[in-house]
Structures are given as C-alpha cells and as structure tokens.
Amino acid sequence: MSSSYWAVVPAAGVGKRMEADIPKQYLPLRGKTVIEHTLARLLQHPRIQAVVVAVSSEDRWWSGRLFQDNERIIRVAGGAERCHSVCNGLEALMSLAATKDWILVHDAARPCLRKEDIDRLIETLHDHPVGGLLALPISDTVKRADAGGTVLETVDRKGLWRAMTPQMFPLAKLYQSLREAIAAGVQVTDEASAMEWAGFSPRLIEGYSDNIKITHPQDLAQAEVFLKRQERGE
Ligand SMILES: Nc1ccn([C@@H]2O[C@H](COP(=O)(O)OP(=O)(O)OP(=O)(O)O)[C@@H](O)[C@H]2O)c(=O)n1
Numbered sequence: 001m002s003s004s005y006w007a008v009v010p011a012a013g014v015g016k017r018m019e020a021d022i023p024k025q026y027l028p029l030r031g032k033t034v035i036e037h038t039l040a041r042l043l044q045h046p047r048i049q050a051v052v053v054a055v056s057s058e059d060r061w062w063s064g065r066l067f068q069d070n071e072r073i074i075r076v077a078g079g080a081e082r083c084h085s086v087c088n089g090l091e092a093l094m095s096l097a098a099t100k101d102w103i104l105v106h107d108a109a110r111p112c113l114r115k116e117d118i119d120r121l122i123e124t125l126h127d128h129p130v131g132g133l134l135a136l137p138i139s140d141t142v143k144r145a146d147a148g149g150t151v152l153e154t155v156d157r158k159g160l161w162r163a164m165t166p167q168m169f170p171l172a173k174l175y176q177s178l179r180e181a182i183a184a185g186v187q188v189t190d191e192a193s194a195m196e197w198a199g200f201s202p203r204l205i206e207g208y209s210d211n212i213k214i215t216h217p218q219d220l221a222q223a224e225v226f227l228k229r230q231e232r233g234e
Pocket residue numbers: 009010011012013014015016017018024025054078079080081082083085086107108109110213214215
C-alpha cells in the first residue's frame with residue numbers, strides 16, 4: 001500500500017532577527033501574509049493530505065486568517081523552540097496517520113517553496129530507507145570568525161551543504177528520534193540532525209535557491225522578487 005504524505009509547519013516563532021513589530025510569518029508579502037503563501041504551496045500539492053501548523057499559544061494573528069476554517073489544516077500549540085513545535089505537530093499526527101507515512105516538515109518562514117521541489121522530494125525519497133531534505137551545496141568560500149568578525153580560519157567547503165526545508169522522514173522514526181534527541185539535550189535545529197543523532201543517514205536533495213527562509217529584514221524584499229519571478233513562470 002502506498003504511503004500518505006502529511007506536512008508539519010512550525011509557525012510559532014517570534015522572528016526576533018526580523019526586527020519587526022509582529023512575528024515574521026504574519027508580515028505582508030505580495031498581497032497576503034508570509035504564512036498564507038507557505039500554507040498555500042503545501043495545500044495546493046495533490047499528494048499532501050493535510051497540514052499541521054504549530055502556532056504559539058500567545059499568537060494574536062492566526063484567527064481570522066484565510067485558512068482558519070480549512071479542514072486540511074490542523075492547528076497545534078507551538079513549543080519553546082522549533083523542535084518542540086515540530087514535536088507537537090508529529091504527536092498530533094500519531095493519531096491520524098500511519099507510522100510509516102511520510103512527513104514533510106517545512107518552515108512557515110519559507111514562502112517561496114516550489115511544487116517542483118516537493119515533487120522531487122517525493123519522487124526521490126518515496127522508497128528511500130531513511131528520508132532526506134532539500135539543501136544547497138555551498139558555492140562561496142566559507143570562513144569561521146570570532147564574535148568580533150575576525151577570521152579564525154577558512155573552512156574547506158568540499159561536501160558542505162546548506163539545509164533547507166521541507167525535510168521528509170517517516171512519522172514514527174522522526175517522532176521517536178526527535179523526542180529522544182531533545183531528551184538527551186541535543187541542539188536540534190532541523191529534523192535531519194535528530195535523525196542523524198539517532199544513527200540514520202538522510203539524503204540531501206538539491207533544491208531551488210529561491211526557497212529562502214525569511215530571517216532578516218532584507219529577506220522580505222528578496223522573497224517578493226522571487227514570488228514575482230515564479231508568477232512569471234521563471
Ligand atoms: N519556538 C519556535 C521557534 C520557531 N518556530 C518556527 O520555525 C521556523 C524557522 O525558525 P526561525 O527562522 O528561527 O524563526 P524564529 O524563531 O521566529 O526567528 P528568530 O530566531 O529570529 O526569532 C519559523 O517558521 C518559526 O515560526 C516555531 O515553530 N517554534
């Protein structure tokens with residue numbers, strides 16, 4: 001029997017680095033909010049059953065959004081860190097999905113995700129023993145610096161990639177790995193690092209470079225440009 005595909009969207013952050021008055025996932029972007037673009041990209045994909053969104057309990061912006069009454073959107077409480085928010089989403093799916101169903105975890109702050117990238121993840125990983133994630137090989141020279149910005153060393157970039165999302169793993173394995181890594185005090189900044197800690201080797205899949213995470217103020221204008229280009233079919 002073929003597996004189903006579900007999405008978990010961590011959307012409970014405050015966006016400190018964005019230096020905005022509201023959480024960055026609710027900032028305006030080409031006539032909608034950032035999160036509305038992100039959720040639309042996932043909901044429009046025919047293979048994705050439903051999207052579990054982790055929203056902060058202090059969130060004042062979610063209610064009244066376009067998706068509030070969408071039956072393919074399940075809201076759960078966010079957590080103190082991104083990994084806790086994702087864990088809460090996975091916990092909700094444990095009573096809805098099969099243990100081997102594939103979960104695509106995607107940041108609310110990445111609104112430029114293309115259907116082709118979701119297609120590539122599913123086509124490449126649907127029968128993979130572990131799962132994997134979208135990523136970009138690093139093409140710049142990489143420096144390590146001290147807190148004051150003084151270069152300490154140039155890092156060999158051979159084999160180095162930047163992780164993006166979605167990150168796609170089987171529900172039960174991901175949920176268990178994430179909970180155990182968190183319990184062990186591991187710094188878990190993405191789902192793949194929890195799977196790696198559990199001894200699995202995720203597969204990296206090169207994605208589009210416009211799948212940026214809106215993190216700093218200038219990223220919003222960049223996302224505007226990328227969405228405009230995508231609308232023109234570029
Ligand atoms: N406790 C948290 C923290 C972050 N996130 C989500 O995880 C994604 C990626 O995290 P990041 O870009 O770090 O968002 P913030 O934590 O909001 O940003 P900052 O670190 O600048 O505050 C975002 O969609 C964010 O909403 C979450 O669901 N729960």
